[in-house]
Amino acid sequence: MATLRRLRQVPRHLLVCEKSNFGDDKSRHRHLVETHYHNYRVSFLIPECGILSKELKSLVMETGAYYFVKNLPLHELITQEFINTFVKEGSCYALSYNTNIDEDNTVALLPNGKLILSLDKDTYEETGLQGHPSRYSGRKIMKFIISIDLMDLSFKLDSKKYERISWSFKEKKPLKFDFLLAWHHTGVGDSAMMSYFSSYGIQEHQPKVAMSTMTELQCPVLQSSELRGKPGAACSPGELLDWLGAVFSNAKLNNESNNFISTYCCPQPSTVVAKACLCTITGFILPEKICLLLEQLCRYFDEPKLAPWVTLSVQGFADSPVSWRENEHGFQKGGEHLYNFVIFNNQDYWLQMAVGANDDCPP
C-alpha cells in the first residue's frame, strides 16, 4: 500500500496568491520584486494591443547589459577594492554560471553584500569556513551553505574573520567559477565593470528580446475582487497561471474534449481578444529594471484601454541558491521560483508566487 501511495505522490509545491492595490501604502509589490534577485526571464502580455507604446518599447530594449566572466577566483569578490567600487556603490549581483544547485558548488552575490556559497560536503570541509547545513538535506547532509557579509567585513579588514576567509579562498581551497554579473548604480560610468575585470576576459551581453503578436486569442475573464475565482463569472489565479504558460508555450487553447492528442482548453469563462502583444526578455535581468517595467505597465491604464488587465511574469534562475531575500532555494525535480503580476485597469493587482519542493514559502 505504501508503494501505491508513493506512486501517486508528487513533490511538494506552493502557490501564494495575493491581492492588493498599487495605491495602497502598505503594498509590498516593490519589495517583493526587489528581493527576487536572480531573474532569468521576464515576459508580459497585453491583450487588445497590437504595437507596444514607445515608452514600453524603449524600456524593453534598454533592459541593461549583464556581464560574463570566466574562471574568476572567489577571492576577487572579497577584496576591499571590489566591495568599495561595486558592492557599496549601487547594487551588485552575481551568480555562478553553468553550476547546478543540486550537483555542483554554486556561488551568488546579493545586492545587500551577502556572498552565499552553496557547497557540497567535501568542498565545505576543505574550505574550513563556518556554515550551516542546507535545509533540504534529508537524512544525510550533502549540502552546506556559507553566508559571508561583505559589508560587515569591509569595516573590519584586519579582523581574524577576514583573514581566515581570505586564507581559505586564496590558499586553502581556491575556488574559481564562471560568473554572471550585473551592477545597478545611479552614477555614470557603465564600463566600470568591464575595466575592473578586464584581465579575466569579461564579456558584455545584452538580454535577448522576443516580441510577437497573437490574433484571436482566448483570454480568461477575471475579476480583481474574486481572488478565488467565481464559478461561471471569473477564473481563479491558478487557472490564469496555467493559461499564461500555455500561451507562452504556444499550446492550442481550444481543443475538443474528445480530442485524442490534447483536451486542454482555455479556462472558462473566457473571451476572445482580437490581438495581444507578447514580449519576452531573457538574460540576467536586474530587479530594478523589472520595477520600472511594472510601473510602466501600471501607467498603461492611465488612458482608457480595451484591455481589462495585463500580466507581467518573472522566472528566476533554477540554479540560484536563494529565491526571495535569503530564503534557500533548491532543485528537486524542478527549480522553479517564479512570480506573476496581473495588473487590472483600476490599479488593483494580483500577485502569484510559485515555488517548488526545496523552497521556503515566498514572503
Added chain:
Amino acid sequence: MVHLKHLAERLPLGGGGPGLGGSRSERELGGVGLVPARAVQSGLEKMPAPAATYERIVYKNPSEHHYMKICLEFQEHGVGLNVTQFKQLLISALKDLFGEVDAALPLDILTYEEETLSAILRICSSGFVRLWSSLTLLGSYKGKKCAFRVIQVSPFLLALSGNSRELVLD
C-alpha cells in the same frame, strides 16, 4: 475617500522546512467549467471600485496537473513520428509498465515539434510518477532503439516556458 482595509495574513516565513508546518493551506479546486460560458468584458468599463482589501492565500500542492518537457531520441537518424504516433507511443509505454488502467490516464500533448521530436505533456498529478517511470523504461519503437529525455518538469506550466539551464553564452 477610499478606505484601505489591510487584512494581513502573515505566515511563518520559511518555517517548518519542506512540510510547511503550521501554515494555512488550501486545496485549490480549479478546473475548466463544463459549460463554455462566454462573458464579454470590455476593458473600457473600469472594474467597480473595490475596497482595495489585501488578501493572501497560500495553496499547498494546488496543481491538479504536472507538466513535462520531453524529447525522444533515436539511436539511428531519420526516424520520424507524427503527433498521433507519439501519443500512441506514450500510451503504450504506460500500458507496458502499468497496464490498461494507467494507459487511460488523462494525458495531453500540449505542444509537439516533429523535427526535434520534443513535446510538452500534461498529466494529472496522481499519474506523474507513473508516466515518468514509463518514459524511463521505454527502450524501443517499432524495433528501433530510442530513449526519452526529460528536459524539464514542473507543476506550473509557466515554468516550462523558459529554462535557465539552457542559457548559452558565446
